[in-house]
Amino acid sequence: RLYPICQWAVVRKGETLEQVFDGVDFASSRGTFKRMAASLMKHKFKNNTQSVAWIVVALKFGSVILLSEEKIENGDSSEVSMYSGYKFEQYMTSDRKHGTADTTSPVDNRETYEIIVKSELVSESGTLKILCDAEIDAVRGDELIELKTSVAGREIALPGILDKVLQIEIAGVKRIVFGLKNDKSNYIVDTVTERSINYLKDMLNATNGVQPPLEGQCYTFLSDILTEVKQFMKGKEVCEIRFDPYKAVVEIKAMSKEAAKARGHVVTQDFNEKFNLD
DSSP states (O other): OOHHHHHHHHHSSOSSHHHHHTTOSEEEEHHHHHHHHHHHHHHHHOSOGGGGOEEEEEEEETTEEEEEEEOOOOSOOOHHHHHHHHHHHHHHOOSSTTOOOOOSSOOOOOOOOEEEEEEEEEETTEEEEEEEEEEOOEEETTEEEEEEEEETTGGGSTTHHHHHHHHHHHTTOOEEEEEEEOTTSTTOOOEEEEEEHHHHHHHHHHHHTOSSOHHHHHHHHHHHHHHHHHHHTTTOSEEEEEEETTTTEEEEEEOOHHHHHHTTOOOOHHHHHHTTOO
């Protein structure tokens, strides 16, 4: 769960947590930050309430808090749909500059490319520095590109468009390429279109007519959660954060290191050794 962050920290220059993380308050994956930010808004739009539930365990090391998400099975994914997405990525990318796509090899979802992004969440209660790892689908020159498949029309519909805006904006991605399918195509992409993050944000907020912008409300919600967690963890090493979609509330409670470890929320041995945590 925390492997990409730990791997980055181990190879980065610096001997202490403060030197390596450079004032970061929270570190986690892009997906975890996205899920936390979107949960309250998605709760309003989605009928399958359980699919927006999440559990995150916070582990504090020095001044930085690592957020480790616990996997929840909610029946919201499709293996066929996932395969379609990986196959689309294979058709749209090459493993070398100016190369051509390899469309004949079996789909391989194991090889990923990660970036580390540092951002600031600014709210009325102050500024929080966050760091996330994000898997990147492709690059075009110096530009990061997100690749997504969708049924035509649904790529700009709620709640999916909210997920897409948060996912690409948190990672600093500006462009997204859609492989569009029609309802009768049985997961076959027949149209490709490209959109900018600004276009998606305009569509998201035009659909709802809300002020402030919907994604801004999500970031405020995330900032409020993290601010509460930071305050709660003063003098503590571990806590559990849980979003209960049936109550539409976030619950924070103390947790032992042993309980966290038993549930798989740990850093790598290399991380322990570099920062003398054992």
